[in-house]
Amino acid sequence: MSTNVLSFDNPLFGKFAFSSGVVLGKTLLMSALTVRSRLTNKVFANPEDTAKFGGVEPTVSDQRVERIRRCHQNDIENVFSFVLVGSFYLVTDPDPWFATLLFRTFVLSRCLHTVCYLAPLPQPSRFVTCLTGWGVTALMTVAVIRAGSF
Amino acid sequence: MSTNVLSFDNPLFGKFAFSSGVVLGKTLLMSALTVRSRLTNKVFANPEDTAKFGGVEPTVSDQRVERIRRCHQNDIENVFSFVLVGSFYLVTDPDPWFATLLFRTFVLSRCLHTVCYLAPLPQPSRFVTCLTGWGVTALMTVAVIRAGSF
Amino acid sequence: MSTNVLSFDNPLFGKFAFSSGVVLGKTLLMSALTVRSRLTNKVFANPEDTAKFGGVEPTVSDQRVERIRRCHQNDIENVFSFVLVGSFYLVTDPDPWFATLLFRTFVLSRCLHTVCYLAPLPQPSRFVTCLTGWGVTALMTVAVIRAGSF
Numbered sequence: 001m002s003t004n005v006l007s008f009d010n011p012l013f014g015k016f017a018f019s020s021g022v023v024l025g026k027t028l029l030m031s032a033l034t035v036r037s038r039l040t041n042k043v044f045a046n047p048e049d050t051a052k053f054g055g056v057e058p059t060v061s062d063q064r065v066e067r068i069r070r071c072h073q074n075d076i077e078n079v080f081s082f083v084l085v086g087s088f089y090l091v092t093d094p095d096p097w098f099a100t101l102l103f104r105t106f107v108l109s110r111c112l113h114t115v116c117y118l119a120p121l122p123q124p125s126r127f128v129t130c131l132t133g134w135g136v137t138a139l140m141t142v143a144v145i146r147a148g149s150f
Numbered sequence: 151m152s153t154n155v156l157s158f159d160n161p162l163f164g165k166f167a168f169s170s171g172v173v174l175g176k177t178l179l180m181s182a183l184t185v186r187s188r189l190t191n192k193v194f195a196n197p198e199d200t201a202k203f204g205g206v207e208p209t210v211s212d213q214r215v216e217r218i219r220r221c222h223q224n225d226i227e228n229v230f231s232f233v234l235v236g237s238f239y240l241v242t243d244p245d246p247w248f249a250t251l252l253f254r255t256f257v258l259s260r261c262l263h264t265v266c267y268l269a270p271l272p273q274p275s276r277f278v279t280c281l282t283g284w285g286v287t288a289l290m291t292v293a294v295i296r297a298g299s300f
Numbered sequence: 301m302s303t304n305v306l307s308f309d310n311p312l313f314g315k316f317a318f319s320s321g322v323v324l325g326k327t328l329l330m331s332a333l334t335v336r337s338r339l340t341n342k343v344f345a346n347p348e349d350t351a352k353f354g355g356v357e358p359t360v361s362d363q364r365v366e367r368i369r370r371c372h373q374n375d376i377e378n379v380f381s382f383v384l385v386g387s388f389y390l391v392t393d394p395d396p397w398f399a400t401l402l403f404r405t406f407v408l409s410r411c412l413h414t415v416c417y418l419a420p421l422p423q424p425s426r427f428v429t430c431l432t433g434w435g436v437t438a439l440m441t442v443a444v445i446r447a448g449s450f
Contacts (some may be wrong), residue, residue, distance in 0.1 A: 006155075006156055006241065007155065007241055008241065008242070008297060008298075011299070013241075014297070014298045014299045015298065015299060015300065016298075017238045017241070017294050017295075017297060017298035018294075018295055018298025018299055018300055019298075019300075020234070020235075020238060020294070021235070021238065021291050021292075021294035021295035021298060022295060024231055024234060024235050024291055025288070025291040025292075025295065027227075027231065028231060028284065028287060028288055028291060031227060031228075031284060032284075035277075045216075045220060046217065046220075046270065048270050048271070048272055048273050048276075049273055051272070051273070052272065052273035052274060053273065060216075072227070076226065076227060076230075080230055080231075080234065083234050084234070087237075104300070
């Protein structure tokens with residue numbers, strides 16, 4: 001039975017694939033947002049960029065661009081961790097109802113996190129959404145460590 | 151049949167493993183390049199590094215080192231996304247010809263991206279190579295989301 | 301037989317899952333450490349953070365916070381690479397004794413790396429621990445590339 005865990009024959013795999021696709025896709029969109037912000041505000045980090053696309057001195061301290069970059073960086077830390085840990089978690093044969101709850105919680109918390117960061121909404125809204133996603137990944141990590149052996 | 155998808159019995163898996171190995175290996179080389187640039191230019195971020203390896207004040211704004219670091223960071227964002235999304239994409243049982251085309255396109259675009267960034271070549275060469283790799287991952291992400299379920 | 305490689309029926313998978321869980325969990329803890337350091341030192345990057353949690357001007361150059369962030373960033377680069385490459389490596393059907401040695405070496409080197417970075421210990425201790433983990437991932441990458449095909 002374990003041989004079919006990592007296939008769409010396993011409904012839980014389909015849910016994990018969907019959740020992972022959504023949050024990874026959201027992370028891809030942050031790259032696009034950063035590029036758009038750079039082009040709109042004419043803020044670039046490299047001299048060859050300003051030479052082609054306009055703008056003054058190359059800089060890495062424009063706060064409009066840096067906010068999007070920090071949001072993107074936070075996605076990379078948290079989303080990649082979720083997908084990596086979640087793949088092992090799936091193989092631990094978790095309770096489908098609880099696993100589905102974890103996947104959905106993560107997706108919603110990360111989408112809300114992006115809204116909180118880019119709006120920006122007053123704290124602690126961003127802190128709470130980030131902590132929620134972090135908690136999901138932490139729970140799955142504990143399950144994976146307990147299922148494995150040194 | 152789906153049980154053999156994630157093994158070298160599946161030719162497409164072998165191609166994805168090779169492509170992933172090459173781009174992940176390239177990302178590893180960027181770490182080594184950063185270290186070499188730090189040692190050659192005596193540019194370090196921590197006081198214990200300058201104490202041992204020489205150099206003046208710790209800094210994070212040397213443009214020779216920062217260019218390599220930005221290239222490395224761009225690899226992390228894009229290469230890790232490709233491998234994560236691609237693993238799910240492989241399980242969606244894609245058309246082997248099209249999937250092979252996507253994998254090869256990604257590998258070539260990322261290798262060219264590094265050349266464009268480090269040379270550096272005039273824009274929009276780097277922009278186009280980055281967008282190409284991004285497009286490959288985006289296409290695979292859409293296929294994964296469509297194959298999964300919430 | 302290859303169909304059971306990615307399950308806990310394969311003892312090597314259990315070891316890889318454990319190793320990956322530990323280093324990914326350690327990376328999660330770095331997020332928590334960064335947040336603790338921000339709250340303790342009242343150092344934040346966004347105006348909405350200082351408005352809620354106190355502190356003076358938003359900054360990204362406080363050296364206490366930045367050291368933890370660099371350590372975290374180094375984890376992201378190296379730990380995520382290890383887990384991604386290791387998943388393919390597992391499917392290449394490696395010698396279990398050697399693979400176990402690689403996994404354990406990686407886990408220990410990354411834990412020591414964090415100690416070296418946060419203490420901080422004099423160089424080249426951090427350099428050696430980082431290079432050790434890097435070498436493990438590089439060895440596995442070569443094995444994956446050799447097992448795959450373009």
